[in-house]
Amino acid sequence: MWNPYDELSAKERRLYGLVSVGTVLLIWSVLTFGSFVRPTKLPSIVQVFEGFTYLAWNEATETSPLFLAVKSSVLRVLVASVLVVSIGVPIGVFMGASPKINAVLSPLLDPLRSAPVVAILPILVMWMGIGELMKITFLFIGAVVFLIPMVRDAMLAVSQQYWIAARDLGATEWEAVRHAVLPMAMPRIADAIVVAVSVMWTYITVAEYVNAETGLGQIITHARRQSAMNQVFVAIGVIIGLALLTYVTMMAIKRKIYPWESE
Amino acid sequence: MGVGVVTDPSNEPTADFLDVELKDIVQEYPKPEGDGVHRVLDGINLSFGEPTINMLLGPSGCGKSTLLRMLGGVRPIGVKAPTSGEVIIGGQPCDGPHDESVMVFQRYANRPDLTIRENIAFPFRLSLWKGRVPPAEREKRVDAMLKAVGLEGKGGLRPSQLSGGQNQRVALARALVLRPRILLMDEPFGALDAQTREEMQHLLIDLWKAQRCLVVFVTHDVTEALLLGDRVIVLSTSPADVVDDFPIEEPRPRSDAWLMSTPVVAMKERVLDRLHQAKTGQKGQVRVSF
Ligand SMILES: Nc1ncnc2c1ncn2[C@@H]1O[C@H](COP(=O)(O)OP(=O)(O)O)[C@@H](O)[C@H]1O
Ligand SMILES: [Mg+2]
Numbered sequence: 001m002w003n004p005y006d007e008l009s010a011k012e013r014r015l016y017g018l019v020s021v022g023t024v025l026l027i028w029s030v031l032t033f034g035s036f037v038r039p040t041k042l043p044s045i046v047q048v049f050e051g052f053t054y055l056a057w058n059e060a061t062e063t064s065p066l067f068l069a070v071k072s073s074v075l076r077v078l079v080a081s082v083l084v085v086s087i088g089v090p091i092g093v094f095m096g097a098s099p100k101i102n103a104v105l106s107p108l109l110d111p112l113r114s115a116p117v118v119a120i121l122p123i124l125v126m127w128m129g130i131g132e133l134m135k136i137t138f139l140f141i142g143a144v145v146f147l148i149p150m151v152r153d154a155m156l157a158v159s160q161q162y163w164i165a166a167r168d169l170g171a172t173e174w175e176a177v178r179h180a181v182l183p184m185a186m187p188r189i190a191d192a193i194v195v196a197v198s199v200m201w202t203y204i205t206v207a208e209y210v211n212a213e214t215g216l217g218q219i220i221t222h223a224r225r226q227s228a229m230n231q232v233f234v235a236i237g238v239i240i241g242l243a244l245l246t247y248v249t250m251m252a253i254k255r256k257i258y259p260w261e262s263e
Numbered sequence: 264m265g266v267g268v269v270t271d272p273s274n275e276p277t278a279d280f281l282d283v284e285l286k287d288i289v290q291e292y293p294k295p296e297g298d299g300v301h302r303v304l305d306g307i308n309l310s311f312g313e314p315t316i317n318m319l320l321g322p323s324g325c326g327k328s329t330l331l332r333m334l335g336g337v338r339p340i341g342v343k344a345p346t347s348g349e350v351i352i353g354g355q356p357c358d359g360p361h362d363e364s365v366m367v368f369q370r371y372a373n374r375p376d377l378t379i380r381e382n383i384a385f386p387f388r389l390s391l392w393k394g395r396v397p398p399a400e401r402e403k404r405v406d407a408m409l410k411a412v413g414l415e416g417k418g419g420l421r422p423s424q425l426s427g428g429q430n431q432r433v434a435l436a437r438a439l440v441l442r443p444r445i446l447l448m449d450e451p452f453g454a455l456d457a458q459t460r461e462e463m464q465h466l467l468i469d470l471w472k473a474q475r476c477l478v479v480f481v482t483h484d485v486t487e488a489l490l491l492g493d494r495v496i497v498l499s500t501s502p503a504d505v506v507d508d509f510p511i512e513e514p515r516p517r518s519d520a521w522l523m524s525t526p527v528v529a530m531k532e533r534v535l536d537r538l539h540q541a542k543t544g545q546k547g548q549v550r551v552s553f
Contacts, residue, residue: 165372168338169365169437170391179388183376260375260423 043230048237051230055219065219070238072214076132076207077200077246080139084196087140088147089189095148096155096185097177106152112145118206130211142203147196154188155181187261190254194247201243205235281353281363281444283334283477284310288348290329290340303329304345305502314444316471316478318488321498322538327481328449330503334479335364335445352445362391364445369453371434373422380418383408383436392441408436411470428459432466439470448480452487464491468515485534489527490517497537507537 008016025045031037032044039047055066095102121138128134158181166180167173208217216235223231255261288307291300303326311317311334321327332338333350336357350357365386373382386392387401396404409418412432414425422430431451438446452460464487471478482488488495489511497507513521521527 161368161370161372162374165368165370166385166389168360168368169386169389169441170360170362171389172391175389179385180372180374183374186376258376260421 040227040229043233047230048233051223051228051234055231055234066234066238068214069216069219069235070242073204073208073216073239074242076135076139076215077197077204080136080143080200081197083136083140084143084147084200085193088144088196089151089193092148092151092189092192093155093182093185096152097174097181102152106149109145109148112141113149115145117142117145117203121206121210125210134210135207135212138207139200139203143196143200146199147192150192150195151185151189154185154192157188158184187254187258190250190258194250194254197250198243198247201239201246204239280314280475280477281361282310282312283445284349284351285330285333286349286351288330288333288350289346290326290333290344291346292342302502305504306348307503307505309496309505309508311477311479313493314475314477315493316468316480316491318492318495319479319481319498320483320485320488320495320534320538321503322500323483325498325500326503327483327498330498331366331447331449331479331481335366335447336361338366361445363443364447365438365441365443366447366449367434367438367451369450371430373430373433373437375422377421378418379414379420379422379425379433380405380409382422382433383418383440385437386441404440404442408440411439411473412436412466426459428455428463431455431463435463435467435470439474442474442476444476446476446478448478450481450483453482460487465516467491485531485538486522488534489522489531491515495534497534499540506540507534 028042029045032039032042032047043051052066055064055069057064091105095105117138120141124134124138124141128137162180162184163176166176171179204215205217205220208215209221212218212221216239219235220232223229223235285307288304289302290304291302293299294301307330319327319331329340329344332340333345336352336359337344337350338360352361352363374385377385384401384405387396405418409415412435414429414432414436417425417429422433425433435451452463455463467478468491480491492511494508494510496505498504499506
């Protein structure tokens with residue numbers, strides 16, 4: 001029981017997982033089918049499924065509201081991800097490559113990591129209005145404050161011997177960073193990117209809270225106003241699913257690109 | 264940081280030899296406690312006038328690595344180096360890493376994401392060597408090095424697929440592919456098991472015969488020093504001073520029988536004695552002859 005290095009077989013792991021998920025489903029079913037709680041507080045599995053079919057296809061407009069919501073949320077996360085990676089990674093790399101740059105930037109960036117990002121939203125609304133720019137910026141800030149310090153730490157985690165060895169072969173200081181430290185830091189930088197993009201999925205509902213015409217956050221806001229708790233559950237489930245998909249896909253890509261990491 | 268002396272790249276690297284001279288080298292490091300300095304090298308005078316294999320022997324922590332880093336020009340050691348004294352290479356004072364010198368360590372620092380071939384060709388990614396060695400020549404040299412270090416056919420593998428000894432071969436090839444005139448080795452075989460170390464010692468001799476250059480090889484193993492060196496330099500404990508400096512004329516590879524012969528055993532004992540005295544602080548310039 002208390003052996004952290006014990007390896008469970010895949011079968012055993014699956015069994016324990018099924019037991020825990022099954023227990024939660026059972027309690028949920030008892031509470032809802034037994035009418036212990038009202039559906040506006042906690043919908044039953046059946047009601048959530050009804051919510052799903054309702055959102056999946058709208059007969060009147062012949063469109064899928066859920067698909068459209070997923071599309072615009074994914075698009076926002078995608079745009080913000082490209083910005084976060086293309087701006088955050090270089091900044092983190094430079095900070096990790098030069099203690100001077102780190103000393104200049106870290107007093108500005110490090111406090112932001114513990115700043116309540118959600119509280120920044122009203123400020124962004126005042127500065128940028130309620131359009132896409134504000135939403136993307138919000139996602140960007142929320143993720144980049146995580147990404148930059150992680151990228152910097154990935155650089156610092158590379159053993160100095162690689163830098164020294166490159167210098168001793170005639171590399172300039174920058175070349176030693178570029179050709180020895182950076183390539184060694186890449187797997188951890190990739191991990192940082194995965195975390196940063198995953199964080200965005202937790203902020204998407206907040207980003208889409210204000211005046212969204214589309215998006216999973218909009219579905220949640222709209223459904224809550226109508227007390228359609230089952231639709232809220234559907235949207236949350238879809239967000240979790242998308243976040244998981246993003247994570248698994250990105251990790252698989254990472255392992256494919258950097259197979260040597262664990263060696 | 265100063266720039267080393269740049270030699271004419273049109274010179275055939277192994278064709279002419281660069282003599283290296285250290286004059287009154289003193290090196291001090293600030294004490295970790297903060298006050299004062301710790302003198303590691305105390306006025307070292309050494310000169311190397313031929314492309315030979317020179318063994319630098321001394322107790323652990325005496326300043327061998329510090330000294331070695333000055334022999335190919337002056338490589339950064341974290342503080343101003345040398346504190347005083349002069350490094351003269353090819354007749355010119357040198358205050359930065361010399362372009363004709365490369366260094367090999369115990370930690371081979373091969374890049375795990377590159378193949379063996381790419382690791383050996385690694386220096387050619389650097390601007391210094393890009394300009395000097397044309398692309399066609401690089402491929403030829405890498406092929407030759409793969410063969411020379413006995414890794415022919417393994418060029419496509421990655422460092423994790425090789426043993427420690429083979430990885431050290433890659434590091435050696437990565438240095439020699441540059442045809443340096445000065446090869447500095449800092450306990451390069453220290454982490455290898457006895458049998459692999461012996462193989463590497465033989466390999467080094469073969470490589471050196473094919474591509475003669477000045478080798479300065481740091482070790483704390485007396486037997487290794489006697490097996491490899493044209494010359495053995497013994498340092499005292501810090502502040503380090505040269506307490507012994509003698510040639511060995513026996514041709515290489517040197518046999519076990521030679522190593523066991525009475526004069527060599529006596530020589531070994533004297534060196535050990537010298538090292539022991541050096542450790543306990545007694546100093547004197549006693550020459551061991553045989
Ligand atoms: N960068 C440094 N800063 C302060 N002290 C150092 C530094 N490098 C080495 N030393 C000290 O100088 C002494 C000699 O070090 P080194 O040249 O590495 O010895 P060796 O290679 O013979 O073991 C040691 O006592 C070591 O602690
Ligand atoms: Mg050392």
